[in-house]
Amino acid sequence: MSSNERHTSSHWGSYLCLGSSMAIVGCYVGLSKILVIVFPIFLLAWLRFGIAAVAMARWTKRAPAEARLSPHDRLLVFLESFFGNFLFSICMLFGVSMTSALAAGVIMAALPGVVAIMSWALLRERIAPRVMAGIACAVGGIAMVSLSKASPGTSATSLLGNLLLVGAVTCEASYVVIGKKLTGNVSPKRISALINLWGLALVTPFGLWQALRFDFAAVAPGSWLLLGAYSIAASMITVWLWMTGLKHVPASSAGIFTVLLPVSAAVVGVVFLGEHFSAVQAGAYALALAGVVLATWPGGGGAPATSPLPSPQGARE
DSSP states (O other): OHHHHHHHHHHHHHHHHHHHHHHHHHHHHHHHHHHHHHHHHHHHHHHHHHHHHHHGGGGGGTTTTTTTOOOOHHHHHHHHHHHIIIIHHHHHHHHHHEEEEEOOOOOTTHHHHHHHHHHHSSEEEEEHHHHHHHHHHHHHHHGGGGOOOOOOTTOOOOOOHHHHHHHHHHHHHHHHHHHHHHHHOOOOHHHHHHHHHHHHHHHHHHHHHTTOOOOOGGGGGGHHHHHHHHHHHIIIHHHHHHHHHHHHHHHHHHGGGGGHHHHHHHHHHHHOOOOOHHHHHHHHHHHHHHHHHHHHHHOOOOOSSSSEEETTTTOOO
């Protein structure tokens, strides 16, 4: 296999990791509507981080060949957890408790555009016209949903719930951009474990406060199983997949895959939660997926469609 073929294969493997990560995130965003009925928000977040901390205990150790975390990397790990774990979880869980999974999908459609803007402003990444066209498809396609008639599940959408989901979008975009900086120095597994531990530390005071008032015996076995799957997927599998994919893909291109989050959240809302899905909405999501294809299809020589601008310090890939 030539070096060019290996380069292209590496990018397709990264694309698969990124797409799988966001699709799983969308699924648990949708299914979290079931969990927020059973558990108080802060208790749910605390249990999630606690279960994942046990599952990822071995991932916290530094590999022999891995450099020690610099003060800058430690700050990035904290910020990655604060925005991507703590604030995202709180905004998302409170938001979906006040609205429908389909409405959450509409708002989350802003993710590719927000990620692209942040990666341009903070990482100095050049955004190629083809990637911009993909972003336009991703955002514009799902934005079509807002032009269709409101469904029964979205007629009572709370303004506060919408604002919280907008906050979740901003937090998730920050998570993408900060994660790109981290993957240059720290392994994906260790990043996943460390940011989960920070999330656990941040939410523990609030989780303990709600745990003291909660009747754990009243929780059905099925809810505990869903909580376990949610915890492993949210804190372990999706983070590892995302950080693995980010090692070889610019943040602005990776941001296109965040469109799979609202798509999968909407599918869960329709299939499992009985929410209404119109033909216009189906077409909008199809257009969004076309944006993913447009932005990730190899250009000449199999090179990625997005590349970092040169800087005095050099960009990490």
